[in-house]
Amino acid sequence: MSAVHAPYVEAELGPIPLALTATAVTLLALLVLYLVGFDQGAVSRTGMFLHELMHDGRHLMGVPCH
Amino acid sequence: MSLTSATPSASVRPLRGTYLRLLVRGLLAGLLAGLAAGVVAFFLGEPHIEAAIALEEHASHDHGAHGGHSHGDDALVSRTGQQVGLFLATGFAGMSLGVLYASVLYAVRRHSRLSGPALALVAAGLGWAAIAAVPFVKYPANPPAVGVPETIDQRTLLWVAAVLLGLVAVTAAVALARALPAETSLTSRIVASLAVFLAVVCVGYLALPHINDVGEDFPATLLWEFRMASLATQASLWLVLGLAFAWLTERFDRRFAAQTVGVR
Numbered sequence: 001m002s003a004v005h006a007p008y009v010e011a012e013l014g015p016i017p018l019a020l021t022a023t024a025v026t027l028l029a030l031l032v033l034y035l036v037g038f039d040q041g042a043v044s045r046t047g048m049f050l051h052e053l054m055h056d057g058r059h060l061m062g063v064p065c066h
Numbered sequence: 067m068s069l070t071s072a073t074p075s076a077s078v079r080p081l082r083g084t085y086l087r088l089l090v091r092g093l094l095a096g097l098l099a100g101l102a103a104g105v106v107a108f109f110l111g112e113p114h115i116e117a118a119i120a121l122e123e124h125a126s127h128d129h130g131a132h133g134g135h136s137h138g139d140d141a142l143v144s145r146t147g148q149q150v151g152l153f154l155a156t157g158f159a160g161m162s163l164g165v166l167y168a169s170v171l172y173a174v175r176r177h178s179r180l181s182g183p184a185l186a187l188v189a190a191g192l193g194w195a196a197i198a199a200v201p202f203v204k205y206p207a208n209p210p211a212v213g214v215p216e217t218i219d220q221r222t223l224l225w226v227a228a229v230l231l232g233l234v235a236v237t238a239a240v241a242l243a244r245a246l247p248a249e250t251s252l253t254s255r256i257v258a259s260l261a262v263f264l265a266v267v268c269v270g271y272l273a274l275p276h277i278n279d280v281g282e283d284f285p286a287t288l289l290w291e292f293r294m295a296s297l298a299t300q301a302s303l304w305l306v307l308g309l310a311f312a313w314l315t316e317r318f319d320r321r322f323a324a325q326t327v328g329v330r
Contacts, residue, residue, distance in 0.1 A: 012084045029162040052143035057155020060107040060299045062207035064221040
């Protein structure tokens with residue numbers, strides 16, 4: 001085999017840090033999607049401000065709005 | 067020697083890189099995708115949102131009734147603010163979907179014989195089918211002035227259920243394609259997967275309740291154009307997400323190959 005197919009050497013996270021990172025990233029991403037798509041003040045604590053700010057994006061991304 | 071078992075050339079390198087590297091790639095591709103979707107939404111969608119809001123304001127002046135919120139001078143966020151918010155919404159949605167997409171690619175890559183860029187593009191296509199297309203056909207996007215505010219919670223839950231339905235249908239189709247015997251032809255594989263996908267989607271569509279909130283006098287052309295703009299917005303998000311991730315993957319592979327050639 002030529003050197004082009006040398007094994008990939010960058011160190012991967014151990015299994016536990018990997019699982020923790022994947023869980024944290026997934027939860028954070030879902031939280032952001034919730035804040036963009038569904039928040040009405042209960043989670044963001046901004047009243048309806050965030051809801052209104054995201055108004056046009058929500059409509060055009062097909063999320064039910066009002 | 068058959069083509070499939072030939073020495074992998076530069077074009078069929080599997081997706082490589084640590085989880086963190088793929089996450090960064092997904093975040094970057096997602097940001098680009100979100101901004102591209104924002105531009106498409108701004109130019110194709112905003113005129114129809116403006117037109118729908120004008121109708122909404124007109125109706126509430128006529129009947130003295132107010133919907134869930136106001137878009138006029140007394141609004142919490144001005145119309146300009148909402149148009150800036152459009153880019154924030156698509157940008158943050160793109161980044162969130164980008165890291166979820168990268169996580170899925172990291173998890174599935176060891177089960178795939180596709181090259182990194184091809185896997186990225188296929189996954190983006192399936193993501194669009196599951197998260198955009200399946201919900202859209204059952205519960206299409208609605209412009210302002212359409213929708214009964216009292217049923218928003220119920221409609222939101224049903225829309226989320228339609229997203230889950232799309233994810234289940236795509237997962238079932240991919241699982242079937244992989245479970246078929248190795249000698250199955252490509253076309254049979256595609257037809258069988260498509261049949262499973264459509265079967266799951268149809269059963270789900272029949273189980274989910276029908277909703278029609280569009281008023282009798284809402285202009286049909288405006289509704290159609292808004293929905294086309296929404297379709298284009300979501301399609302551009304997934305298309306750019308897949309293309310940008312594939313491009314960054316190719317770029318990384320080239321640099322990686324150059325490095326190893328350098329130390330030879």
